[in-house]
Amino acid sequence: QQQVKQSPQSLIVQKGGISIINCAYENTAFDYFPWYQQFPGKGPALLIAIRPDVSEKKEGRFTISFNKSAKQFSLHIMDSQPGDSATYFCAASRDYGGATNKLIFGTGTLLAVQP
């Protein structure tokens, strides 16, 4: 119940295209769903996050779509750029569920944007 499943494992997109990464969770108690971007040799950096009371959140070229009934959420990167090439992790936590607030990560997607 603590798992977050992420797909695809890797993704190649042409410059200017749309990158789409999908995640699914099981624990309905999760109430915070962030996406992290990680470059080689760096720690994960928060990209965008959503809570289950909204179905979509957009920040610049990055959009999270959230489907509470299906227990799925996805990251869309519009107008993908070579600088977006990185590993992307979805995650989930019970942000208001108690003291532990553990962040459960998906397995990661390696995105390569070709020029």
Place this chain on the structure above:
Amino acid sequence: DAMVIQNPRYQVTQFGKPVTLSCSQTLNHNVMYWYQQKSSQAPKLLFHYYDKDFNNEADTPDNFQSRRPNTSFCFLDIRSPGLGDAAMYLCATKQGRGNGYTFGSGTRLTVV
């Protein structure tokens, strides 16, 4: 800038020789986490401190210990590193509930 700082960035240690990794934060966050990330894998939570309360994950080996002497600092001690402990170790902080996690840049540990 407020941030999470991990030292050193790269650490090489000998098989079985104790090693300590450090994390400091200027964010004054009350929760601090240690994650282990092996190559091409997701970060895996080892343990965390909620204020002074230590919370160990059930599958974290006894070989891994942690200390948090004050709000700003947290240490990861590996008592007898094995080859399988080679990984990136990530420190993260969070303030209570309703806020995001801030990660440090990590310490890459090599065991020789």
